[in-house]
Amino acid sequence: MTRKAFIHVQHLLGTGHVVRAAAIGKALASSGVEVTLASGNKIPPTLDTGPLRIVELPACKSPDAAFKRLVTLDDEDIDNEWKTARVKASIQAFKEEEFDLLLTETYPFGRRQLDFELSPLLNAAKARPNPPIVATSIRDILVRKKELWKEEWMADQALNHYHRVLVHSDPDFIQLSDSFPFADRIEHLIRYTGYVEGHAGRAADGSDGNDEVIVSCGGGAVAASLLTAALDARPLSRRAGDTRWRVLVGHDVPEDSFHAYQKRASTGVSVERARRDFPDLLKRARLSISQAGYNTVLDVLTAGVAAVFAPFAQKNETEQTQRAEALARHGRAIVTPEMGLTPERLAAAADDALALPRSHHAVLLGGAAKSAEILLNDLKECAA
Incomplete structure (x- = not known):
């Protein structure tokens, strides 16, 4: 039976979030999983999404580095009508298939502005007769919050809804506890994957880049x-x-x-x-x-x-x-x-x-393939 995965990603300013999500999606696809990537912002033209099925949700972004507001791509403030449409689009895309895996990129360890959408998505997953494995994909370092209760809320959400927390770092280099004070509460959910390389790119033209x-x-x-x-x-x-x-x-x-x-x-x-x-x-x-x-x-x-x-x-x-x-x-x-x-x-x-002398400190890479391996093992254990 072919496994199916639904990945939700939202990038607000930079493109790193969607690049990582696509890399993990392609690693799952290479293992025979049918992957749907639901993106809450325009996918950058430099990103090759390969075999992934792309769902373009009503798009939003942050207008600045404060991350206090969400706006449309036309820089209009989002309103309740927009939020309703966004939730409807996410739930509809998720209900189109019997997904075995739901992966949310960053949330609940960030993207709290999207809780209006992602809490209903998590509840929809939990309400299914055969609920999917639910995992989150987070980078090596989290942005610290001034209010400790927000970080405690993240841990509570993980404990209440998630089976796995994938941390894309080398634990000998950076650990989640370095930037998240409640890492010990969710330690049993955490798996370190190594860093996720975004894409292999392609060969540069001619002599471009040589000694530049x-x-x-x-x-x-x-x-x-x-x-x-x-x-x-x-x-x-x-x-x-x-x-x-x-x-x-x-x-x-x-x-x-x-x-x-x-x-x-x-x-x-x-x-x-x-x-x-x-x-x-x-x-x-x-x-x-x-x-x-x-x-x-x-x-x-x-x-x-x-x-x-x-x-x-x-x-x-x-x-x-x-x-x-x-x-x-x-x-x-x-x-x-x-x-x-x-x-x-x-x-x-x-x-x-x-x-500087060239350093020989090797950093653990291969995070996309390792993430796919961990998630597939979780699916096998759940089915056993």
């Missing part, structure tokens, strides 16, 4: 300070001022801003949109300069390239800083704060990164 500095920013919605500094940093670098700096601008950056970056670029600096061959560009590069989002960091680690991280740290965001600092402790990167970033400081960080 590759500047990237994921979707780019919150990367203005990094991009602006990178455009003028090349001539200030002693160790990377003699090579091309290739600045990749994410697809969330509006066209007018993208063209402004192109016009501002100095000699030796090229500006283009983010590319599917980004992982291969890194393997050829002299240096990577980026924020410290989950998927970008994994691409950097896989490539083994020297790296500078300017972690996104606006508002109350701590996740990227914690990840970047963990890498710096292992000698894998130089970290420079995003706040007040200047071309001079970025050039100095680039020189420091290129002076």
Whole structure:
């Protein structure tokens, strides 16, 4: 009998959440599972979803880094009518098949703004005559909450609704307890998978990337300070001022801003949109300069390239800083704060990164395949 999985994912600013969800979905599909991926935002054009059946839910995003509001892709505030339509779409998609597995990406360890949708989805799963296995997929580091009761609520939701908590990290590197104070309460649910590589990418064209500095920013919605500094940093670098700096601008950056970056670029600096061959560009590069989002960091680690991280740290965001600092402790990167970033400081960080000895600290990868293995084993045990 063919197993069927339903994956729910919502990315609000960056694209890392949907990239991880798709990778796990494709790993399940390669094991013979029919996978439906329900996405609450537009899937980025650089993401290959392969064999997954895609359900496009009424789309929303966060208008800024505060994550206090949800808006439509036209920047209109969502209302009760929109929420009702979103819940209806999710439940309808879930009821189309007899799914054996329900996987929610991040929730309940984030995305509390979507509780109006995901609690009904969980209740619909529980109400089925043969309820599916329910699992959640979370990255290595959670964003800490100011109110402790919110984190306790996360643990309660996991205990009440979930059979498995997949943590996509190397436990010798970062453990859930490093960013979640109630990890001990759900320890029996936790399985570490290793890091989930987002995609293999494709071979870079011609000589693109060879000995270059590759500047990237994921979707780019919150990367203005990094991009602006990178455009003028090349001539200030002693160790990377003699090579091309290739600045990749994410697809969330509006066209007018993208063209402004192109016009501002100095000699030796090229500006283009983010590319599917980004992982291969890194393997050829002299240096990577980026924020410290989950998927970008994994691409950097896989490539083994020297790296500078300017972690996104606006508002109350701590996740990227914690990840970047963990890498710096292992000698894998130089970290420079995003706040007040200047071309001079970025050039100095680039020189420091290129002076680092190459680290041989191996990080556990293969998280998508391991996630699929864990979930399939859970399904077998449930059926036994």
